[in-house]
Amino acid sequence: MSIWEYANPVRFMRSTAKLLPWVVAAAAICVTAGLVWGVLTPPDYRQGSTVKIMFLHVPAALMAINGWLMMLVASLIWLIRRHHVSALAAKAAAPIGAVMTVIALVTGAIWGQPMWGTWWEWDPRLTSFLILFLFYLGYIALWSAIEDPDSAADLTGVLCLVGSVFALLSRYAVNFWNQGLHQGASLSVAPGERMSEVYRYPLYLCMLGFFLLFLALLLIRTRTEIRLRRTAALRAREARR
Amino acid sequence: MRALLIRDLRLATRAGGGFGLGLAFFLILCTLVPFGVGPDAAMLSPIAPGILWVGALLSCLLSLDRIFALDHEDGSLDLLATAPIPLEAVVAVKAAAHWLTTGLPLTLAAPIFALLLHLPGAATGDLVLSLLIGTPALSLLGAFGAALTVGLRRGGLLLSLLVLPLYVPTLIFGAEIVRRGAIGADAASPLALLAGITLLSAALIPFAAAAALRINLR
Amino acid sequence: MSMLAVRDLAVARGGMRVAEGISFTLDPGKALILRGPNGIGKTTLLRTIAGLQPPAAGQIETTPDSLAYAAHADGLKSALSVAENLRFWASIFGAQGIDAALSALDLTGLADRPAGTLSAGQKRRLGLARLLVTGRLVWLLDEPTVSLDADAVALFGQVIRAHLRTGGAALIASHIDLGLPEAEMLDLTPHRAAPRGANAVPAGFNEAFG
Numbered sequence: 001m002s003i004w005e006y007a008n009p010v011r012f013m014r015s016t017a018k019l020l021p022w023v024v025a026a027a028a029i030c031v032t033a034g035l036v037w038g039v040l041t042p043p044d045y046r047q048g049s050t051v052k053i054m055f056l057h058v059p060a061a062l063m064a065i066n067g068w069l070m071m072l073v074a075s076l077i078w079l080i081r082r083h084h085v086s087a088l089a090a091k092a093a094a095p096i097g098a099v100m101t102v103i104a105l106v107t108g109a110i111w112g113q114p115m116w117g118t119w120w121e122w123d124p125r126l127t128s129f130l131i132l133f134l135f136y137l138g139y140i141a142l143w144s145a146i147e148d149p150d151s152a153a154d155l156t157g158v159l160c161l162v163g164s165v166f167a168l169l170s171r172y173a174v175n176f177w178n179q180g181l182h183q184g185a186s187l188s189v190a191p192g193e194r195m196s197e198v199y200r201y202p203l204y205l206c207m208l209g210f211f212l213l214f215l216a217l218l219l220i221r222t223r224t225e226i227r228l229r230r231t232a233a234l235r236a237r238e239a240r241r
Numbered sequence: 242m243r244a245l246l247i248r249d250l251r252l253a254t255r256a257g258g259g260f261g262l263g264l265a266f267f268l269i270l271c272t273l274v275p276f277g278v279g280p281d282a283a284m285l286s287p288i289a290p291g292i293l294w295v296g297a298l299l300s301c302l303l304s305l306d307r308i309f310a311l312d313h314e315d316g317s318l319d320l321l322a323t324a325p326i327p328l329e330a331v332v333a334v335k336a337a338a339h340w341l342t343t344g345l346p347l348t349l350a351a352p353i354f355a356l357l358l359h360l361p362g363a364a365t366g367d368l369v370l371s372l373l374i375g376t377p378a379l380s381l382l383g384a385f386g387a388a389l390t391v392g393l394r395r396g397g398l399l400l401s402l403l404v405l406p407l408y409v410p411t412l413i414f415g416a417e418i419v420r421r422g423a424i425g426a427d428a429a430s431p432l433a434l435l436a437g438i439t440l441l442s443a444a445l446i447p448f449a450a451a452a453a454l455r456i457n458l459r
Numbered sequence: 460m461s462m463l464a465v466r467d468l469a470v471a472r473g474g475m476r477v478a479e480g481i482s483f484t485l486d487p488g489k490a491l492i493l494r495g496p497n498g499i500g501k502t503t504l505l506r507t508i509a510g511l512q513p514p515a516a517g518q519i520e521t522t523p524d525s526l527a528y529a530a531h532a533d534g535l536k537s538a539l540s541v542a543e544n545l546r547f548w549a550s551i552f553g554a555q556g557i558d559a560a561l562s563a564l565d566l567t568g569l570a571d572r573p574a575g576t577l578s579a580g581q582k583r584r585l586g587l588a589r590l591l592v593t594g595r596l597v598w599l600l601d602e603p604t605v606s607l608d609a610d611a612v613a614l615f616g617q618v619i620r621a622h623l624r625t626g627g628a629a630l631i632a633s634h635i636d637l638g639l640p641e642a643e644m645l646d647l648t649p650h651r652a653a654p655r656g657a658n659a660v661p662a663g664f665n666e667a668f669g
Binding site: 243244245248251252255312314315316317318319320321322323324325326458459 | 506509510511512513524526527528529530531532533534535536538539543547548550551552553589
Binding site for chain 1: 473474475654661663664665666667668669
């Protein structure tokens with residue numbers, strides 16, 4: 001059996017119905033356990049207990065970027081192989097990614113306030129996330145503005161491709177524009193700045209939890225989109241009679 | 242293709258074509274900014290590069306929805322799509338016509354607006370050069386946004402929302418060139434990067450915009 | 460050899476097939492008139508053949524660069540004069556003069572008037588004059604006689620006949636009698652699309668989820 005069989009709406013609904021409760025449960029357990037473990041870690045010698053917001057900030061930021069990547073892959077699958085579920089999955093991923101971006105921005109501001117002494121700093125990483133949020137908004141707005149689902153799926157797919165190129169360009173342009181205060185990558189493999197194991201393992205758990213949370217929300221939203229399309233299709237068929 | 246360019250230029254300059262609106266908007270913007278931040282040259286001079294570039298970008302935005310919407314309304318776009326020129330070329334020509342009627346006049350008039358905002362004289366050349374290199378990218382990216390929203394009745398606001406994030410790299414490098422010019426620093430690297438973005442847009446956007454137009458014409 | 464051959468064509472609008480199983484050929488000197496109630500897909504069929512949208516199924520065979528499409532809208536620029544409008548399309552299609560087209564549709568006296576000041580019928584005539592400057596052999600016409608008076612319809616009939624005599628062909632969607640008794644008819648009513656079979660490729664979201 002080919003993997004593309006799962007792109008059939010009926011098969012997709014049937015298999016995800018069985019899968020969904022497990023994903024939701026796993027997400028709930030991992031996020032709760034990760035956050036509790038994170039809160040119980042000792043305060044950092046430089047950053048104090050403020051460091052604990054990292055357990056929300058880093059996984060949300062990761063999922064904000066992964067959300068866009070997932071949209072890009074789903075859009076490519078739709079444009080090349082014309083699987084309708086793929087287009088709906090891209091549509092479903094956008095608001096989740098946008099919310100993750102907002103969480104990353106807000107927690108970044110809360111983290112930055114005591115560290116940098118200001119709620120907002122035009123730091124390249126934060127700025128890139130703000131720009132990413134604008135790209136999400138444009139994508140969501142285009143989906144909701146077009147009534148015909150076929151045109152909407154194709155046009156948002158094209159926007160996602162071009163947007164990806166320019167979002168990446170913006171990322172480097174912003175780096176060029178301002179060198180920034182932001183600390184280096186949290187899980188950098190470079191020696192020296194590497195995070196202590198005390199923080200690293202709960203952070204891994206939180207990241208896994210957020211990934212599962214993203215997956216659970218994505219499945220729920222894709223299922224809702226499929227049901228909405230089904231309703232619209234039945235209405236269109238009735239209108240034809 | 243030349244016929245299409247001449248027709249678009251002729252339409253833009255005839256009555257109701259909207260030629261000059263962008264320039265007037267730019268002038269108003271440069272008049273309003275000192276009212277907002279105060280008349281002090283020491284205050285205006287450092288922000289002039291940014292204001293001039295943001296102003297150019299917004300003036301360019303004003304006329305974007307005309308690129309394809311009028312041709313879509315009167316049916317010309319259907320006929321152009323079935324004509325013996327590729328739709329990619331139609332996009333490129335229309336973006337060029339948009340640039341010739343907005344970007345180029347803005348570039349040529351920019352030194353006058355720079356005086357209003359007390360841009361250091363040494364940066365005037367950089368301003369003109371950066372606009373000359375950067376505004377074609379604004380027209381091209383705008384044509385892509387216009388192609389995406391051509392089928393929508395009230396696409397103007399959505400068009401801005403789609404296009405402005407795409408303008409970020411162009412704005413960053415363009416304004417950086419002028420800023421460096423103002424303090425006498427070397428602007429070669431942002432200049433090269435800005436030219437790169439314009440070339441990338443010229444290579445990529447006609448295809449993306451033509452694809453969007455084909456989807457909207459179905 | 461036929462100029463346009465359509466085999467087992469299905470066309471879709473709004474993500475659903477509207478008409479299917481359409482087959483016909485168009486030979487030089489022939490006109491084919493499409494009939495059928497509103498919504499059966501006459502316009503969709505013409506747009507599909509013109510290449511503006513992909514067919515849901517079936518084949519369209521034609522020699523490259525042989526089709527000229529005229530839609531409901533005439534594609535006129537009101538700020539340009541009649542001659543300027545026509546000269547633009549002539550140069551796009553690589554044609555030379557526009558005088559013959561102007562006189563064929565009785566527009567010579569209006570050549571310097573801005574197109575925006577023309578009446579609806581005059582605009583329509585200008586839209587049809589555009590077909591003559593394309594130099595294309597197969598005309599795809601969507602309701603060409605809308606807003607034309609009786610004299611103009613007769614004039615249009617003459618233009619079509621002249622086109623057919625010189626080896627052209629025309630596919631016309633029309634509700635009214637065009638005064639072309641020699642034209643063949645194709646009624647699309649029996650080609651109304653049935654609900655999609657389980658194995659057919661869906662034409663759009665509404666079929667994929669219907």
